[in-house]
Amino acid sequence: MSLLVTFVIIVVVMTAILGINSYLILLERKTAAWIQDRVGPNRVGFDLGLPFLKRLTGGFHFWGLGQPIADGLKFLFKEQVVPAHVDKVLYFVAPCVAVITALLSFAVVPFGPTPTSANPDVFPFVIAPNIDIGIVFVFAVSSLAVYAIILGGWASNNKYSMIGALRSSAQIISYEIPLGLSILVVAMMTGSLNLEKIVARQAEDGFFGWNIWFQPLAWLIFFTAALAETNRLPFDLPECEQELVGGFHTEYSAIKFVMFFLGEYTHMITVSYLTAILFFGGWHFPFIAEGDSTYPGATAVKILVLAGKAALFIFFIMVLRWSLPRFRYDQLMRLAWIVLIPLGLLNLVFAMFVRHWELSRWWLLPISVVLFVAAGLIGTLVSTQEKRVIGHAHQA
Template sequence: MAELLVTLVTIAIVVGAIPGVCNYLILLERKLSAWMQDRVGPNRVGPMGLFQPLADGLKLLLKEEVIPSHVDKVLFLIAPAISVFTALLAFAVVPFGPTDDPGVPSFIRFIIAPGIDIGLIFIFAVGSLAVYGIVLGGWASNNKYSALGGLRASAQVVSYEIPLGMSVLGIALISGSLNLETIMKQQIDGGLMSWNIWFQPLAALMFFTASLAEANRLPFDLAECEQELVGGWHTEYSALKWALFFLGEYTHMITISFLTSILFLGGWNFPIIAEATSSYPFVWLVKLLVLMSKAFFFICVIIMLRWTIPRFRFDQLMELAWRVMIPLSLANLLMVMFVKQFDLSLWWLFLGSCGLFAAWGLISASLRSAEERSRPGYVKRKKAAASHGHGGHGHGGHGHAAAH
């Protein structure tokens, strides 16, 4: 009975906290992007615009709910709900604090469903359902742009699920478990030098990239790209239904950040202040804050990526998944299997990952130039430059100015 009550309280806290956090993440995103573009950002409501999320939330609640006459009403209404539901459900197995600290009061638990043997697979399973929200929203809107957005989303998510799952398989092999708490505990017991990022740097990069693509975050937001598709799959949505879609997206962002910190950065472990052996009053609070800060760091990285890397073209997006990330993650998995089979030191994996990364860069660069050479209209670069001569106009301002 107590177990049930604690679970219910945890669920209530998580479900209550996440929308508020998401609201403030939007403010953070706007402030950060303003900072990156040398603007001021929202500053009208409250000190430094701190109450802006409340005003936004109120606006979204009170705005007129428009349901266009040409939509499939049932699916149109269900789609945003699916989006939020799956995003929140995935959070059920993510530990968001120290789960086995003896000092934690018994009525607080930092995971909704503890001890799930297949935690990681559960997250992927629920995450793979998230695409239904987008696809159905796009289809039910009965609008060309929305349908195109839905199509793009389904192709993208199905493709990126493969590298997403395969990049984590290496970690499953290293730690011999799919339980997130176990994976975290093993890194914590070994301290800083046994964080998985040292053994799987390439997998960490691929996992982070693929999960951005799964969440439809920039630079992978082909499904809603404003310049081509108006608003993509949410063109016809307004008010709270639109907000639900974005609640789902931001919840996804939070889950990704927690997962990356737990899988690769040792969870709440941090040298000196939060070790496995450290014991001082309220150490669990420090551990909680460490894990939260790691997740916050990744959220900031995700937001700043938005203003750093331009959006991919769709064929580039698919190429990245099928021709780069899937072979790379397969090679990474093979490497882990090799190291585990022959009981080598795990540090070989660090060297191997770096080597793999460099080799793949070389291969793709040479493939690129080979493809350019095989194009029908290809003229050798030297020849082309020579025929243009010095009188050409395409040589950039600097060279020109210097010549004069």
């Protein structure tokens, strides 16, 4: 593939991601409003409140669709406040790292049809095709995003930012492990770390070849850990507003704050695409987007199917935000280390058994369910009520 095509794809994808990001923020606000029986932002139309544009649009509100544009312009033209006590270099580097790592990790994520054995000559809709370590690359790069948070928190020279950054580093390191364990199972079943091959395998096996049928437990672990990786509720301890006044981005304003936001939302897009690709068949959908469907417009349909699946997960993440309360920090760590990691390990071991003795893949479904229920059972049996006493009652 020529360099020019790659450049065009990079420009198109990056622009699309940035545009989608801004509208995801509107969607997030709208979702929050709907869940709270409100209306949400609906005042700013495409005139952005400017009188000379108002004459063109006739003052129509467009259901608030101009809000992200107005927000973006506001952030761009806002005063760049740099507190006096910050570490100047790292303070500016941190938001750049956040955006760069988030955008870079999308490079190997396929966002449209990819070659299968049925039609191997299809144009690969991915910035960097045929990278055999694909999924490893995604998590290697996106885990660098923790540097953005740590540097931002450190450079801000503010205790709340620092606490947020520290929480984040511990959280992301802890949740990388279950994330990796859950992906290993998928990679083992496909025999490849290449995301295009993982999609192709599922597409060739049809609807009941989607990995979710064999690995619901791995999906659960993956999704939970991914929420923690993206700092989304219920795992948003690095930036919890109520305790840490925003955490690592307390001291950031204007465009630098937006860059952190873009990083977080791009991460969310990547995670949603990965969920669709790893567990829900990628661009495959029964009847309309099969591995061998070549009708005119099939390419567009496949891109839309994958985008639709990803959009569903993004929406799910947003709804989850208003459904679950935030974890306490010890609960967060306990979930990672004594629930998700042992579960992920056991799941991996059983998947190895199934592969080694070449049993039917369908054995993995009951194994997942049994492991999950067993974990709940163990939790029920070992939970003990701590004996509580008042400290000074004994001293008296």
